[in-house]
Amino acid sequence: ALYKIDKKSKFRIIDLAERRAGNPYLPQSIKDLERKAVSEADLVIIDNHAAIDDYRELNANIYYIPQGVNSDTFYEVDGKDRKYVGYIGNLHFAIDYPYLINLIKANPSEEFLIIGGILEDEANTVLELSNVKHVQQIPKSELNDYLAQMKLGLIPYVKNERTIGVYPTKLFEYLSAGVPVLATDLPEVSQYEDDNFLKISNDIENLSDLTFTRKGIHEAVESNTWDARWTEYLNKIEICLK
Numbered sequence: 554a555l556y557k558i559d560k561k562s563k564f565r566i567i568d569l570a571e572r573r574a575g576n577p578y579l580p581q582s583i584k585d586l587e588r589k590a591v592s593e594a595d596l597v598i599i600d601n602h603a604a605i606d607d608y609r610e611l612n613a614n615i616y617y618i619p620q621g622v623n624s625d626t627f628y629e630v631d632g633k634d635r636k637y638v639g640y641i642g643n644l645h646f647a648i649d650y651p652y653l654i655n656l657i658k659a660n661p662s663e664e665f666l667i668i669g670g671i672l673e674d675e676a677n678t679v680l681e682l683s684n685v686k687h688v689q690q691i692p693k694s695e696l697n698d699y700l701a702q703m704k705l706g707l708i709p710y711v712k713n714e715r716t717i718g719v720y721p722t723k724l725f726e727y728l729s730a731g732v733p734v735l736a737t738d739l740p741e742v743s744q745y746e747d748d749n750f751l752k753i754s755n756d757i758e759n760l761s762d763l764t765f766t767r768k769g770i771h772e773a774v775e776s777n778t779w780d781a782r783w784t785e786y787l788n789k790i791e792i793c794l795k
Contacts, residue, residue, distance in 0.1 A: 566790070567594040570620070572604040572718025591615075596793045598786065601741050603718035616789050619741065621779035622725035626693060629731035630701040637666035637686075638760060639703035639732070641696060642723050644669055644676035649711035649737060652755065656709065657682050660760045668699055700730035705760065708736035717741075724751075725777045733765035745773065 573579055573587055591597050592611040599605050600619045608615060638660070640653075644667070657665055661684060668688045671677065680687045688699070700706075706727035710716055720741040727734050733750045735758065736742045746753045749768040775781070 564596075564794070565594045566596045566598065567591060568598045569604055570600050570720075572601055572607065574607040575603065575714045575718055577715065596789060598789065600720045601718040603740070614789075614793050616785075618782055618785050618789070619720050619777075620722045620725075621777055621782035622722065622729050622774065624729055624774065624778050624780075627697055627700065627726045627729035629729070630697065633701040635702060635704040635732075636664055637703045638663050638705045638707065639666040639668070639699070640707045640709065641668045641700070641726065642721070643672050643690070644679065645672040647710045647716045647719055648673070648676070649709050650675045650679065652711070652737065652757070653679055653707070653709040654682070655757050656707075656760075657685060659757045660684075663760055666699065666703065668696070696726070697730055700727065700732055703727075703730075703732045705763070706732040706734045708734060708739065708742055710737050710739045710742075712737065712739055725774060728770055729774045731767065731770065733763075733767060733770070735760075735763065747773070 567590055574584055588608065588611060591608045594612060595614065597608070597612050597615040598618045599608070599615060600617075602617065605615055605617055657679065663684060665685045666688070667680065667685060668691060670690045671680070679685060706723070708721050708724060710719065710721065717740055719739060721739070724734060724736070724742055724745065728750060735752050735754065737755050738753050743753050745751055747769060749766045750770040750773070752763060
């Protein structure tokens, strides 16, 4: 239905926020329809490099503009006790559960805080660990209060054909709240690696050995707000209209 509505437009923009071509659970008819829509669009915006590679030959006006962060919702709060190693987001298919379990077990003196819904049975194995505190899904407006209690944020994603096009919005939500990040080598996260606030590692780290100066963290956030993204959108639209 959306395709039929879009087809009537004089100037068609498609914004793809995930990589459907690598999803084995989507029917081929949906993937074919997306390819057709991309090929016919005047402007295509995609938030991950893998999907751009999938469709590069279909359209000359494909641009990479990833997700942004709302700095009014996520911001640093001073004076709070930061004691948790945290993860915000649902426990879903993209989580590397063996990695996360081993990381928690290797750091028994750390307190882990996980905030989100349980979408995979394997998640229960994580939540049963003695040094894990779990909070169910909460409104996004309340997340910043929990982030203020975190000294480190986690993005423990597995890298495979289905996840290489995942762009975790939680990266800049953590950073906006002043929380440095430890992440596995997911492509859309690795591009921002910076020893001052983002470490990329698939190893089971001793978390007490990690140190972050947080130098440059605010500049990184400012470059990735929704305001900055909107400016990029407008620039690309202007280019295509000329």
